[in-house]
Amino acid sequence: QVQLVESGGGLVQPGGSLRLSCLASERTFRPYAMGWFRQAPGKEREFVARITWSGGTTTYADSVKGRSTISRDNAKNTVYLQMNSLKPEDTAVYYCNAPETTAQGYYTGRDYWGKGTLVTVSS
Numbered sequence: 002q003v004q005l006v007e008s009g010g011g012l013v014q015p016g017g018s019l020r021l022s023c024l025a026s027e028r029t030f031r032p033y034a035m036g037w038f039r040q041a042p043g044k045e046r047e048f049v050a051r052i053t054w055s056g057g058t059t060t061y062a063d064s065v066k067g068r069s070t071i072s073r074d075n076a077k078n079t080v081y082l083q084m085n086s087l088k089p090e091d092t093a094v095y096y097c098n099a100p101e102t103t104a105q106g107y108y109t110g111r112d113y114w115g116k117g118t119l120v121t122v123s124s
Contacts (some may be wrong), residue, residue, distance in 0.1 A: 002026075002027060002061060003025060003026060003027045003030050003099075003101075003113055004017075004025070004026040004027075004073065004115075005023055005024070005025055005026075005097040005098075005099060005113050005114065005115035006024045006026065006114075006115055006116070007019070007021060007022065007023050007095065007096065007097045007098075007115040007116065007117060007118040008016060008022045008023075008024075008027055008118060009021040009022050010082075010095060010118030010119045010120045010121075011119075011120070011121070012121045012123065013063065013087055013121070014087060014122070014123070014124060015025040015077065015088060015122055015123075015124055016032075016086055017122070018083070018084060018085045018086075018087065019043065019083075019084050019097055019120060020081060020082070020083050020084070021037070021082040021083075021084065021085065022050055022079055022080075023035065023037070023079060023082075023097030023115060024051065024077070024078060024079050025078040025079070025099070027078075030077060030078060030099075031054060032099040032100055032102065032109075032113075033053060033054060033055075033102065033106070033108075034051050034052060034053045034054060034074065034099070034100065035051070035052060035054065035080040035083050035097065035098065035099045036048070036049070036050055036051030036052065036060075036071070036080075036097075036098050036099075037050050037051075037071065037080075037095055037096065037097060037098065038070050038095070038098055039064060039091075039093035039094065039095045039096065039120075040093055040094050040096070040117075041092060041093040041094075044093075046064050046096070047062065047064075048071070049061070049062050049065055049082070049095070049108045050062065050069060050071040051071065052071045052072065052080060053075055054073065054075075057069050057072075057073070059109050064090070065084070065091075067069045068085050068086045068087075069070075069082060069083060069084045069085070070083045071083075074111060080097055081102060082095070084120075087111075087120075087122045088100075089122050089123065089124070090121060091120060091122050092119075092120060092121050092122050092123070093119075093120060094117040094118070095118050095119075095120055096114055096115055096116075096117045097115035098112055098113065098114055099113045099116070100112055100113075101110065101113060103118065109111060
């Protein structure tokens with residue numbers, strides 16, 4: 002029932018910025034954490050950033066650390082990824098991710114995924 006919908010991707014020049022958004026359709030959805038992954042053509046999907054819902058603890062991949070900021074808005078059930086100083090290497094489809102949990106908070110082993118939003122960084 003829970004759906005994740007990404008938005009904010011597009012075409013930008015190197016050095017530019019984008020703000021990606023991920024909206025959870027279920028108003029009562031309260032995952033332990035939400036994050037972003039990306040997949041470039043011909044490459045495996047890789048981790049980008051994560052934030053815990055309650056404490057706001059953030060984790061970043063080395064490739065984006067210092068250039069990106071992940072945040073969340075509890076009232077809007079939305080997580081954001083602000084990306085600055087974009088490089089051609091950042092070109093990829095970016096996917097929103099969240100773990101599926103039981104009512105007691107235990108991880109089921111499955112994850113929710115959005116459909117993805119394309120970020121293209123090109124001169």
